[in-house]
Amino acid sequence: MARDKSAVKPTAAELTLLNILWQMGPATVRQIHETVSTTQKTGYTTVLKILQIMHEKALVVRDETNRAHVYAAADSETNTQSSLIKDLISKAFGGSTSKLVMRAIDESTSAEEIDDIRQLLNSLEK
Amino acid sequence: MARDKSAVKPTAAELTLLNILWQMGPATVRQIHETVSTTQKTGYTTVLKILQIMHEKALVVRDETNRAHVYAAADSETNTQSSLIKDLISKAFGGSTSKLVMRAIDESTSAEEIDDIRQLLNSLEK
DNA sequence: TAGTTATTACGACTCCATTCGTAATTTCGA
DNA sequence: TCGAAATTACGAATGGAGTCGTAATAACTA
DSSP: OOOOGGGOOOOHHHHHHHHHHHHHOSEEHHHHHHHHHTTOOOOHHHHHHHHHHHHHTTSEEEEOSSSSOEEEESSOHHHHHHHHHHHHHHHHSTTOHHHHHHHHOOTTSOHHHHHHHHHHHHTOOO | OOOOGGGOOOOHHHHHHHHHHHHHOSEEHHHHHHHHHTTOOOOHHHHHHHHHHHHHTTSEEEEOSSSSOEEEESSOHHHHHHHHHHHHHHHHSTTOHHHHHHHHOOTTSOHHHHHHHHHHHHTOOO
């Protein structure tokens, strides 16, 4: 049996690094550390260690051609978002997507975002 | 300063017990354990311990009047769902509610659920 | 009352996430 | 070439989640 990739759920720290990788594209530890340092005070080797663990979990791939390894997200942002949301729907919303959507939309949701959602619904065949 | 309740995010195991409490209403450890046992094999003292930790975190309240303490969820299901979803939107969707909704709806979403969402949007003033 | 049963309290143990210091390795410039 | 700088590798320390065994306590019953 092949291992189910969607079973690997990134932790909070891992998601922080994935967000950077999705934004920047493939990057070295130094680049990633510099970016993460603008918002947090995290040591260089901490970032390195987390990337190594993510590599073991296959959350990232890395190019070892050069001295400084280049890391990249193994899965797309879209796919990761989908699996995170499916997880939350099953664990906290009794499996109901509509319940989640109803909770997600509140007074802080902008009119533009609501328009976006309306257009999405209109584009559905169902 | 009052402590911010929304800062406490229930873990996976805690969420399992909260779901039971929201469903059953206030209940003893025995009742909760019996319910959780229908789907998992978890020891009685494990459930007790988790409830005690949840009590320390103020995720549940308990009535110690009787020998068998009666536990109840401290916060409503709706409020907890809202804070879980806000957390996910900020950590994985760049703060965009519409992006989350777009990911949430996919081919597995039933026509009934999509209708529910349409009605929600129609009922909005925006 | 005395023993059995039910319940809570306590603490230990494992696993994993997160952090970082230090060692080993490689590269590059003087 | 050789030493400084950069990078990776390794491992230890901390803390929390989840698990459960055992002790302490309370209640019930024969």
